[in-house]
Amino acid sequence: xxxxxxxxxxxxxxxxxxxxxxxxxxxxxxxxxxxxxxxxxxxxxxxxxxxxxxxxxxxxxxxxxxxxxx
Numbered sequence: 514x515x516x517x518x519x520x521x522x523x524x525x526x527x528x529x530x531x532x533x534x535x536x537x538x539x540x541x542x543x544x545x546x547x548x549x550x551x552x553x554x555x556x557x558x559x560x561x562x563x564x565x566x567x568x569x570x571x572x573x574x575x576x577x578x579x580x581x582x583x
Contacts, residue, residue: 524580528573534559534566 537543539562547556 521580524573526573527569528577531566531568531570531573534562535570538563538566542543 537547547559552560
């Protein structure tokens with residue numbers, strides 16, 4: 514993978530991370546499933562990333578749109 518390809522795809526990975534974490538933390542059924550199957554410290558770690566996920570969602574979406582439009 515060249516630097517140019519990595520530079521093109523990286524914003525989509527940032528957006529996907531933000532979307533995935535935000536989605537899991539906002540859907541009550543998924544959060545309940547995580548409570549049942551994951552250890553408590555992992556759930557706390559996931560919830561601690563909610564701020565970063567929201568920032569990644571916003572920045573990744575704008576950055577991805579810039580790559581798509583230019």
